[in-house]
Amino acid sequence: MKARRQAQILELLEDEPVRNQEQLRRGLKALGILATQATLSRDIKELGLVKRASDGAYQRPTTPAPPAASGLTRAIMEFVTGVDRVHQLVVLRTGPGQAHAAAIAIDRARLTEVVGTIAGDDTILIIARDAGRARALEDRLNGLIQL
Numbered sequence: 001m002k003a004r005r006q007a008q009i010l011e012l013l014e015d016e017p018v019r020n021q022e023q024l025r026r027g028l029k030a031l032g033i034l035a036t037q038a039t040l041s042r043d044i045k046e047l048g049l050v051k052r053a054s055d056g057a058y059q060r061p062t063t064p065a066p067p068a069a070s071g072l073t074r075a076i077m078e079f080v081t082g083v084d085r086v087h088q089l090v091v092l093r094t095g096p097g098q099a100h101a102a103a104i105a106i107d108r109a110r111l112t113e114v115v116g117t118i119a120g121d122d123t124i125l126i127i128a129r130d131a132g133r134a135r136a137l138e139d140r141l142n143g144l145i146q147l
Helices: 001-017 021-030 037-046 068-079 099-109 133-145
Strands: 080-086 089-094 112-117 122-127
Touching: 001 021, 001 037, 001 099, 021 037, 068 080, 068 099, 068 133, 080 133, 089 099, 089 112, 099 112, 099 122, 122 133
Parallel strands: none
Antiparallel strands: 080 089, 089 122, 112 122
C-alpha cells in the first residue's frame, strides 16, 4: 500500500501543483487512498519532496536529478523478488501491492528493449521487442535484484 500511495503522490504532483498536505490528502482520497497527516509527512520525507520557491508547490528535489535508470535500479532492488522469461515476455514478481510502483519505474525509464508493461498486484508482465532483448533485460534485472 505504501509503494502504491507514494507512486500516486508522485503522479498527483506531475498533474497539478500541490501546495499543502491537505490538498495532497484530498487528491489521494479522490483516488480511493486514505492517508493521515502523519503518513503524508513520512511519505513527503521519504520521497525527498521539497517546495518550489515560485509557487510553494511540492516537487522532487532540484539537486541534480538522477537518470531514470537509477529510479529503475532503486525500484527493482526494493520491490522485485523474481524474474522469469518466456520468449519475448518477462515476468517480474513483487511483494503484495508493489507491482504498480515498480511498473511505473520501468515505464519512466523508457528502456529501448521494452514495448510495454502490465501490472497486477504482485506481478508485472513486460513485453520486449524480441526474445534476444527479453533475455538481455532478464539478465539486467536479475543483476539488479542480486545487488
